Amino acid sequence: MSEQRTFVFSVTFIILFSVLLSTIxxxxxxxxANPDMVTSVxxxxxxxxxxxxxxxxxxxxxxxxxxxxxxxxxxxxxTGTSFALVAKVLVAGFLWLGGLDPVKFVSSEGVDRGTELxxxxxxxxxxxxxxxxxxxxxxxGNAAGSFIVYWNLTEYTNPSNAWGNDSxxxxxxxxxxxxxVIDIGSLLLDLLTLQIPQVPLLVNVLLAVPIWASIIxxxxxxxxxxxxxx
Amino acid sequence: MSLENIPSLLxxxxxxxxxxxxxxxSIVVFLAVLLPVMYLAKGKNTFSIVIVIxxxxxxxxxxxxxxxxxxxxxxAVMAIAIxxxxxxxxxxxx
Numbered sequence: 211m212s213e214q215r216t217f218v219f220s221v222t223f224i225i226l227f228s229v230l231l232s233t234i235x236x237x238x239x240x241x242x243a244n245p246d247m248v249t250s251v252x253x254x255x256x257x258x259x260x261x262x263x264x265x266x267x268x269x270x271x272x273x274x275x276x277x278x279x280x281x282x283x284x285x286x287x288x289t290g291t292s293f294a295l296v297a298k299v300l301v302a303g304f305l306w307l308g309g310l311d312p313v314k315f316v317s318s319e320g321v322d323r324g325t326e327l328x329x330x331x332x333x334x335x336x337x338x339x340x341x342x343x344x345x346x347x348x349x350x351g352n353a354a355g356s357f358i359v360y361w362n363l364t365e366y367t368n369p370s371n372a373w374g375n376d377s378x379x380x381x382x383x384x385x386x387x388x389x390x391v392i393d394i395g396s397l398l399l400d401l402l403t404l405q406i407p408q409v410p411l412l413v414n415v416l417l418a419v420p421i422w423a424s425i426i427x428x429x430x431x432x433x434x435x436x437x438x439x440x
Numbered sequence: 441m442s443l444e445n446i447p448s449l450l451x452x453x454x455x456x457x458x459x460x461x462x463x464x465x466s467i468v469v470f471l472a473v474l475l476p477v478m479y480l481a482k483g484k485n486t487f488s489i490v491i492v493i494x495x496x497x498x499x500x501x502x503x504x505x506x507x508x509x510x511x512x513x514x515x516a517v518m519a520i521a522i523x524x525x526x527x528x529x530x531x532x533x534x
Contacts, residue, residue, distance in 0.1 A: 219527040227519035234498075234511060352445065401512070409509040417512055420520065 217431045220424035227421065231397060259356070259383030267376045280355065280384035285310075290373070292328045295345065295357065295382070313354045315343040332359050332369045339363035345382075355384035443503045462505045469505075470496055490518060 263279045265286070275286045283298040283306070299309030315323040317335045325348060335341045339361050345354035358381040361372035372378035400406045402421060404414045447461035454461070470493075477492045497514055500506040 215527055215531045218530050219523050222523035222526045223519050226522050227516060230515040230519055231512065234515070352448075406509065406512075409507070409512075413509050413513075417509065417516055420516060 213431065216427060220427050220431075224421065224424050224428070228398065262381055262383040264379065264381050266379050267373055277382075279382055284382065286380070286382075291330075291370075292326050293380070294326050295354075297347075297354070312348045313345045314348050315357060316346060318342055318344075327357075329369045329373060336360075336369070355382060357382055444505075447505060466500050466505050469500060490521075494518070 261280055263277045263284070265275050265277070267288070269275050270286075270288050273288055273290075275288065277284050277286075283300065285296050285298060287294040287296070295313050295315075297311040297313065298306045299311050300306050301309075312325045314325050315327045317323060317331075318341065319335065321335070323331050323335075323343070327343070332341060335343075336359070341359050343357040343359070345357050346352065347354050359369065359378065360381075361369055361378045366372035366375065366377060369378050397406070398421075401414065401418055404411060404418060406414050406417075409417075447465055448458050450456075450465065451458040451461040456464075473492060473496050474489070477489055481489055494514060497506065497511055501508055501511050
């Protein structure tokens with residue numbers, strides 16, 4: 211009776227945990243997506259932002275690309291070997307007198323790349339042709355969203371080649387997406403393999419232990435019940 | 441100024457870390473919402489209290505005052521509690 215009780219509890223717990231977890235909006239995972247959530251050459255699949263701006267080499271005019279995002283006017287400076295991103299400081303909300311609010315790039319490994327991001331640094335930081343940088347305003351240290359760089363690794367071995375062929379994709383994303391739900395599969399996998407991003411390992415272990423215990427008990431119970439009939 | 445910046449402002453004013461300010465402010469929000477709900481529930485409607493806790497946590501994680509794993513932990517605790525309840529109903533209490 212006690213074994214059946216534990217079996218029912220384990221099944222109910224795993225199902226309930228998965229269902230409850232899947233109802234959490236994906237944006238609550240944090241600002242922007244992590245590189246694992248990005249599929250190369252398709253900017254539309256990036257989840258987690260409330261607003262995004264996608265661009266590539268052909269969008270730049272004399273090394274500059276201007277756009278509005280998240281209530282601010284932005285300028286990306288691309289030299290062919292590096293990028294810099296600045297927000298325009300507007301007087302009275304519309305008049306730009308040349309004031310700039312630069313941002314710095316921090317890689318997903320926590321490496322501060324400063325205000326100028328080199329293509330060679332992108333090649334170093336990228337994993338499977340994708341890298342997401344956290345953007346921080348230099349003056350205040352406040353978050354300015356994420357800057358995702360990706361390219362098709364099978365066509366171009368490094369970002370410099372991709373950039374020269376207009377195939378290096380840049381994406382600036384801000385805000386939190388509140389409608390899409392979490393990718394329950396990848397989150398559970400991260401949880402069970404103790405790899406949830408930005409979660410301390412000890413906390414991850416504490417969260418994973420009851421799930422692993424339930425799974426192992428289920429497997430043991432099913433095998434035990436089946437053996438007499440083999 | 442946005443809600444997300446309040447902890448860093450408080451941290452600057454009080455000279456504490458931003459993480460401490462986030463936790464402190466989260467506790468204040470929790471108490472401000474939970475105490476009236478607990479009073480109204482009069483110690484009976486536990487389920488409604490759990491729902492309120494979950495909603496407040498969603499909000500606090502959304503404005504980045506609390507880390508995401510707090511939500512996962514809450515979901516795990518809720519799943520354990522409901523699973524125990526369900527097991528008692530199906531198998532019978534011991």
